[in-house]
Amino acid sequence: MKVLCIVGPTASGKTAAAVELALRLGGEVVSCDSVQIYKGFNIGTAKPSMEERRGVPHHMLDVAEPIEKWSAGHYARAARICIEEILSRGKLPIVTGGSGFYLRALTDGLTGLPPAPAEWDFVMIGLHPARDELERRIAARTSSMLKAGLIEETEALLRSGVPADCPPMGSIGYLQSRAVLDGSLTVEQAGAEIVLRSRQYAKRQRTWFFNQIKALWFENISKLDIKTVENTMPM
Secondary structure (H helix, E strand, C coil), rough: CEEEECCCCCCCCCHHHHHHHHHHHCCCECCCCCCCCCCCCCCCCCCCCCHHHHHCCCCCCEEEEECCCCHHHHHHHHHHHHHHHHCCCCCEEEEEECCHHHHHHHHHHHEEEEEECCCCCCEEEECCCCHHHHHHHHHHHHHHHHCCCCCHHHHHHHCCCCCCCCCCHHHCHHHHHHHHCCCCCCCHHHHHHHHHHHHHHHHHHHHHHHHCCEEEECCCCCHHHHHHHHHCCCC
């Protein structure tokens, strides 16, 4: 049974590619993101809106309370249940995200967690835009997040009682937004810091995926590339 995985660094276009392939291949998306699992953390995680999902069912979003500390093993167990249910409906599971350790736990298991069922055939697709293009996307996305209300979202979460030291509040975007709120950074400084940290994170992700995952790599998912992916996915 095929399970398609779309991996790559932050801002490489994984979400849009997953939705497009889900529409063409009859799939459902399973997020593999260590921060998108948390309820209320939307803008800074680039969590896809209902419009961006285009009617495609998405799983493993908003499944954890902010105070919960999820491990890779916790994620893998929950994601495997989603995948089993998707397969039982005759649909294609499409796992997408940039949390490499979560993906490794899902596919290969961990101490105390066996590998995924042997009958699951993981097909790995990787996105790796050129460095200049990826940096442009990161800068544009950071600007969009700030305009969309990232700092205001952070403030609302804190006012609602979400602890400042909960796991998702330490992630890129929310950490810098908290610094704006406490006066230690200006909005402009926070934006520059988010871009810098995102670029550094993308570099680590790219290195990890290249070294750890055997994938079919694309700079982006064009119509031609989609056909290539379709040809690797006989159901």
